[in-house]
Amino acid sequence: MRAVVYTESGDCSVLELVEREAAEPGPGEVRVRIVRAGVNPTDWKFRAGGMGELAFPEIVPGQDGAGVIDAVGPDVTDLAVGDRVWTMLAQHTRPGGTAQEQVVLPVGHVTVLPDSASYDVGAALGVPAVTAHRALTTSEDGPDRLVPGALGGQTVLVAGGAGAVGNAAIQLARWAGATVISTVSSPAKAALATAAGAHHTVDYREVDVVEAVRAIAPGGVDIVVEVAPAQNLRLDVQVIRPRGTIAIYANNGGDEVSLSVRETFSTNARFQWVLLYTVGHDALRAAAEDITAALVDGAFGVGEEHGLPVHHFPLEQTAAAHAAVEDGAVGKVLLDVTAD
Numbered sequence: 001m002r003a004v005v006y007t008e009s010g011d012c013s014v015l016e017l018v019e020r021e022a023a024e025p026g027p028g029e030v031r032v033r034i035v036r037a038g039v040n041p042t043d044w045k046f047r048a049g050g051m052g053e054l055a056f057p058e059i060v061p062g063q064d065g066a067g068v069i070d071a072v073g074p075d076v077t078d079l080a081v082g083d084r085v086w087t088m089l090a091q092h093t094r095p096g097g098t099a100q101e102q103v104v105l106p107v108g109h110v111t112v113l114p115d116s117a118s119y120d121v122g123a124a125l126g127v128p129a130v131t132a133h134r135a136l137t138t139s140e141d142g143p144d145r146l147v148p149g150a151l152g153g154q155t156v157l158v159a160g161g162a163g164a165v166g167n168a169a170i171q172l173a174r175w176a177g178a179t180v181i182s183t184v185s186s187p188a189k190a191a192l193a194t195a196a197g198a199h200h201t202v203d204y205r206e207v208d209v210v211e212a213v214r215a216i217a218p219g220g221v222d223i224v225v226e227v228a229p230a231q232n233l234r235l236d237v238q239v240i241r242p243r244g245t246i247a248i249y250a251n252n253g254g255d256e257v258s259l260s261v262r263e264t265f266s267t268n269a270r271f272q273w274v275l276l277y278t279v280g281h282d283a284l285r286a287a288a289e290d291i292t293a294a295l296v297d298g299a300f301g302v303g304e305e306h307g308l309p310v311h312h313f314p315l316e317q318t319a320a321a322h323a324a325v326e327d328g329a330v331g332k333v334l335l336d337v338t339a340d
Contacts, residue, residue, distance in 0.1 A: 001098030004318040007058050012319035012326075015061070022102040023241070029104050032085060036123035037098035037315075037335040038064030040164070041250075044322045046091070053082060055108045056095035061318070063091050065098030065115055066122025067338070076107055084113040086122035088130055088284065092277055098123075099318050101338050108281060111288040117295045117340060120310055124164070124332045125291055128276070130276055132168035133287035135225045135247035138272045142222065142245070143176075146290040148297070151178035154222040157239065158182045159232055161193030161201070164332055165249060167308045168300075169225040175299035178223075181216055183209060183232075189330070191336040196307030213239045215300035220244060230254030240269045249274040308332050330332030 001022045036193055043061045045051055055112070056194035066086045088109050091097035096104065110236065113122045116206045117320060136156065143150040156173040161182030162165045173180050181200045182193035190201040202212045220241030226232055231253040246269060260323045276284070280322040294300045302308045309331030311319040321333050 001002070002315060003060050003096075004315065005058050006047055007054075009054060011048065012044075012322050014047065015322065017110065017318070018031065018318050023096070024105045025071050025104045026279075027046045027074045028076065029073040029106055030069050030079050030085075030110055031071040031102055031104045032067045032087060032110065032317050033070045033097050034065045034067040034100065034337040035340055036066050036119040037062045037337050039125055039318075039325050039333040039335065040064065040127045040320045041092060042327055043097075044326045047322065055093075059091070059095050060100050060103070061091060061305055061322075062097030062099040062335075063087075063089050064123055064126030065090060065103070065337070066119040066125075067250060069076045069110075079107055079112070081300040084115070084119075084122075085110045085124050086113045087111075087127040088288065089276060093250075099315065099335060099337070103271065108285070111292055112293065113242075114295050116298065120334060121222055121302050122293065123307070123334050124310075127276060127279040128164040128332075129168040129172070129291045130163050130284065130287040131249050131274055132172050132225065133290060134274045134279055134283060135169060135249055136223060136277070138174055138247065138285070139223055139245040140243050140270060145286055146172055146310065147293065148174045149177045151176035154226065155181065155217045156223045157221040157236075158193075158198070159224045160184070160227045161196060161198055162189035162226060162254070162307070162330055164308065166227065167192070167196045168305070169250060170198050171292060171300050171306070173223075173306055174198075175294050175297065180216075181213060181221065192304075192307040192330070193311075194307070195305060199260045199299070209235055210238045217241075223247060225249070228252040229257050233257045233259060237264050237267055239268070240267055242268045244269045245272050246270070261340070269315040300330055310334060312336055
């Protein structure tokens with residue numbers, strides 16, 4: 001089988017396409033023939049050394065993918081050969097990610113993909129959708145699971161609604177019944193956020209965001225899904241309602257924040273940090289089940305019509321795919337790994 005590997009940190013040039021034997025699944029594991037693999041910012045950050053030293057001598061990048069189970073290990077009862085599935089955290093604690101034709105994974109990181117969902121959709125879930133689910137389900141006065149109506153009566157502010165996590169947060173919040181506001185940086189990105197399901201968009205380059213958000217939600221928003229806390233956290237504090245949640249999942253725009261203690265604690269709001277690698281098994285399973293339910297309901301999709309343009313690269317051009325994500329491609333970058 002073909003696999004993309006790297007053995008040292010660096011730019012895209014460290015990625016190499018190799019041939020190797022497919023591994024066999026052990027107890028509690030399945031092997032998935034990957035049809036599509038998703039590329040996320042964490043993939044190039046790991047490769048570039050931004051997450052510390054390499055955890056293994058050789059690494060296959062890629063947390064997310066979708067494909068078909070072609071082998072099962074002992075003690076596996078809930079999955080079978082031939083099942084269409086989507087994956088999460090394939091590279092977490094393992095050297096082998098989804099940028100290869102066959103990958104062995106523990107069953108807890110594999111979820112059945114509904115027949116109605118394409119492999120493109122399946123490969124775009126993982127990091128973005130599970131992150132979004134976590135951001136939407138940790139509030140004091142909110143639900144810990146998402147179903148239609150779970151966020152009814154609540155208002156969610158999504159920063160950067162044209163990004164992959166922002167797009168997923170909009171789609172899931174809308175499916176769960178929230179009123180969704182998204183900040184954007186251009187009319188084109190406003191159109192993408194609207195296609196994803198946002199009820200309102202606010203161009204932060206053109207208007208006063210606090211004034212615009214408060215006009216929509218006079219009492220404040222219940223949840224903020226935040227991608228750029230260094231730039232936005234003081235703004236978030238001004239629009240959050242009492243006991244609301246500001247869920248922070250990235251550090252776009254800088255690593256340091258400064259807040260007024262008095263202004264902040266008077267909100268009674270919580271800051272929820274979101275990093276999938278340590279959220280725990282129960283949170284990952286809950287997200288997988290709820291996201292799959294949204295797929296069954298036809299409430300989650302990819303492509304321009306869902307606010308998330310898709311960019312395809314063949315497996316042998318994984319370096320170019322990494323570069324596209326690193327350069328800020330708008331939409332979702334996918335690898336075409338094997339035939340549908």
